[in-house]
Amino acid sequence: MKKAISFFFAICTVLMLTACTAGTSGDGTTTNKNTSVQGKDGKTDKKDSLVIGFESDATTLLANWDVNYITTAQIRNIYDSVINRDPKTGELTPGLGVSWENIDDLTWRIKLREGVKFHNGADFNADAVKFNIDFILDEKNGSFYRSRWANVKEVKVLSPTEVEIITSKPFPNLLQYVASDLLIMEPGYVKEVGNDVAAKKPVGTGPYKLTDWVRDNHLKLEANEDYWQGTPNIKKLEFRYIPEFSARLSAFLSGEIDLFKNIPVDSISEIENSANSKIADVASSRINYLALNTLTEGPMQDIRVRKAINYAVDVDELLNSILNGHGTKMTGPLSIINSGYTETADYGYDPDKAIELLKEAGYEPKDLSLTLETPRGRYPMDSHVAQGIASQLQKIGVEVNVQVNEWGTHLEKIQNRKVGDMYILGWGPAYEAQSTIENLFTKVAPYSSFYDEKIEEHIYAANEIFDEEKRYEAFEKVQHELVEAAAWVPLWQQADLYAIRENLNFEPRVDEYFHAFDMSWK
Structure with missing residues (x-):
């Protein structure tokens, strides 16, 4: 029996307060001028142009390669999605695909829009969808999306306007990934000019x-x-x-x-x-957190050290004193805006407990020196938050060296497992549990900082559950396990x-x- 699956997301309003903190550091200049001119009355004589200020360059203009908001936010003006989202609710809506259905546990079928042209005049069709999914799956392309699509076995073209996606395992979250990941490049053009050229001159x-x-x-x-x-x-x-x-x-x-x-x-x-x-x-679907790096040798591989860091970081103080309450505190890996959210235990602020745990792990706090890496200007007050965390850890005697990275360098170090003991990062947009948990707590995920074999088994098992109630219960269990393992220090849902x-x-x-x-x- 065919099953039509619809995904709905509850969007929670965040109460945000306006106040003042110490001045924001950093200086710089810009010499480019917009074509608009601001008059004496403060109104802009705007023609038909728009200039958006961004903190960083896109890493590439190639679609389906870089899991990076800065890149994606820009190239989504060049490429279209097969499935879109409602801008306020996150509900799935038609894009280049007009309808979709779940045929069985391993088969998804998408009906495509007719009459769409690429920038070079080529026709959009099912072959283009197949090409772009195959691009992600092809190891030689080095797509950072590949781990997210590993369960896709085959893409079949049924007709110019119909495509079927076959998975090797049940993949109930597939449509979410189609909406969040998949953008459509022109196959003939990419094949003709190659990835390097297409990354600079997209179609x-x-x-x-x-x-x-x-x-x-x-x-x-x-x-x-x-x-x-x-x-x-x-x-x-x-x-x-x-x-x-x-x-x-x-x-x-x-x-x-x-x-x-x-x-x-x-x-x-x-x-x-x-x-x-x-x-x-707006209450963003993005979360901010302090990653504790267990993927390279160091003190963070000891659960007692990770728990000590959780007890030593006063999230309430950071949120109130640095962000003036502009954010919603988290205690686990998901925010309240996420459909898979469940309430988890809060470590709370207990510096004495932190010192006790460090000593149990064989560390005198004054002898422990940690590196905390952060971008500056990518997330609200990110480098200020890093300095605040360093100050709190230094209160219990731990030396913390804060290293500020350019955004592209920050991501590259995380992806290549060359980052220090801890780092500031955000994740989103994420509307349901798998999109966050699989991509931040499994060994092969490019932005993961934590891996535990047993928890990873539970994550992959939860991924395959179609029954909504059982799926929720499975991810609920994983959330509690991650908190108990002190997988990271959750901070807040970003405002x-x-x-x-x-x-x-x-x-x-x-x-x-x-x-x-x-x-x-x-």
């Missing part, structure tokens, strides 16, 4: 085409006038790379950029008091703050993407 079906990409400076796109959903209102789109927050803020206040996210809480009033500016906030030009029609999404097709000027 998709999306609302925008590449015009210019200058590394560490900008990505410029132009509207696809023949886009299947209609011509975009924004004709020229630019992502401008400004690593330092203070430089992004200056660029926004001077009218050089029109939109950026991750505003530190100490800058809210400055933006609110600026002409033609506004702030929007996203955006600086927006007042006359820009823009609504923040829970998945944090910037879909310029949905934007326009008033």
